[in-house]
Amino acid sequence: MSRPSRARAPRRVRGASVVGRRLELDVGPVAHGGFCVARHEGRAVFVRHALPGERVVATVTEGGADDRFWRADAVEVLTASPHRVTPPCPYAGPDACGGCDLQHVAVPHQRELKAAVVAEQLRRLAGLDVAVVVEPVPGDTPAGSGLHWRTRQRYARTPDGGRAMRKHRSHDLVPVEECLLEAPAPAPHSLHGVEFEVAADGFWQVHPGAPEALVAAVLDGLAPRPGESALDLFAGVGLFARFLADAGCTPVVMVEGDRTASAHSERNVPGATAHAGDVATVLARMPADPVDLVVLDPPREGAKRQVVEAVVARRPRAVAHVACDPAALARDVALFAVHGYRMTSLRAFDLFPMTHHLECVAILAT
Incomplete structure (x- = not known):
């Protein structure tokens, strides 16, 4: 959510690290957790900042050569989904604030993706x-924008006391002036x-x-x-x-x-x-x-x-x-x-x- 994301303990990597490796991927279905699933040489790759049906260049953010799956961020879109939009927040995207994972998606389609996740979890489990x-x-303010709804917001702090958010699955800070999800009043x-x-x-x-x-x-x-x-x-x-x-x-x-x-x-x-x-x-x-x-x-x-x-x-x-x-x-x-x-x-x-x-x-x- 939009509060500073909690960093998780790093997953134990099996084999030589592949972090930073660039992959060209055809993006598959949305999955629970704010990512889509792609395949690379038979291995699942969980890709953030992508949409189903897109072709993207992704950078691996977590994984080793012997792992069953990798995590990655889409850093270049070769074939875009019609539902892709420019994120309204300048801090949203790869290697940036980890609070929002769907800012690149038109708001009505965000709901369709979430519905697909709920349906898939009920079917599978x-x-x-x-x-x-x-x-x-x-x-939302303005209505339907998906922005300025969060009536309680917490920021991390930079060493000089400035506002910050955390990167996804990390303690690393991203200095911010404001969060566009924060509501104007409690x-x-x-x-x-x-x-x-x-x-x-x-x-x-x-x-x-x-x-x-x-x-x-x-x-x-x-x-x-x-x-x-x-x-x-x-x-x-x-x-x-x-x-x-x-x-x-x-x-x-x-x-x-x-x-x-x-x-x-x-x-x-x-x-x-x-x-x-x-x-x-x-x-x-x-x-x-x-x-x-x-x-x-x-x-x-x-x-x-x-x-x-x-x-x-x-x-x-x-x-x-x-x-x-x-x-x-x-x-x-x-x-x-x-x-x-x-x-x-x-x-x-x-x-x-x-x-x-x-x-x-x-x-x-x-």
């Missing part, structure tokens, strides 16, 4: 053939007239249209009925729980790993019960009483087996899974399927334009 549409949400922590307590460094969706889009998708998918019980897992400050309670759900129980956020959720959702602690651990301690509705909003790695099994043990009528990683979502959907829960609907939202990230809301029911 969950055995589902699903037509996916990635929906825009209001909040987002209010409110929705539909409800003000939410959030810690200064606490989590709140960074796209201004995200809370409304996600809450609407969860409520539409679950169709809560007055008197139904609800369990909100990875509840944060209680965004979903608040509107389930307002819809008449009772009791509403929240579980959140961050103790500060959990304390805020108690005040944000009057009458609800909040448990602070690791979600799997808390669920294991709680009685497995039946519950009507469950909301899951796990971190990037997904809910995983222990939480999924604790949820299905409570026999909910419906589960709303809010996912920021399509691979993790697909793995969780497959786990639910083992217990008789099928995905009845899926909505995907372009909450992170110019990046490969997106958010999905899947509804699961028996």
Whole structure:
């Protein structure tokens, strides 16, 4: 996303390094992670800054002669896709800021690529053939530009105190004057007239249209009925729980790993019960009483087996899974399927334009 990217530990290279080698490649399909897949002498090459169907010259950025795959950046386009555009940001591109990986793609086609990734992950990891549409949400400035939506931004700092971003998979800094994704003002922590307590460094969706889009998708998918019980897992400050309670759900129980956020959720959702602690651990301690509705909003790695099994043990009528990683979502959907829960609907939202990230809301029911 647009915040300074976290550098990863370098992968152990097998054989002599091929970093810097130039390859002429025919670019294949988009893949999860902000790159496309090409082939060179039978080896997969994961290419950033390219588009499916293009022919490019790419420079290898990671890999050894004996590795199964290499990473590379497209540095010259020999045959361009009709969806290619000039990146609006001067810091986007090879050997530059690693925050945005789709600035070279027209915004409508960015969504088509993201939809293809979600569909491929569900097909490969969950055995589902699903037509996916990635929906825009209001909040870009100007509307539809994919820019100036990020209401919370963090910069790295150069030795002289200037702003910087990091290169992709690196600690190296790129000095910048501004990030074109940064919004002109912070987002209010409110929705539909409800003000939410959030810690200064606490989590709140960074796209201004995200809370409304996600809450609407969860409520539409679950169709809560007055008197139904609800369990909100990875509840944060209680965004979903608040509107389930307002819809008449009772009791509403929240579980959140961050103790500060959990304390805020108690005040944000009057009458609800909040448990602070690791979600799997808390669920294991709680009685497995039946519950009507469950909301899951796990971190990037997904809910995983222990939480999924604790949820299905409570026999909910419906589960709303809010996912920021399509691979993790697909793995969780497959786990639910083992217990008789099928995905009845899926909505995907372009909450992170110019990046490969997106958010999905899947509804699961028996």
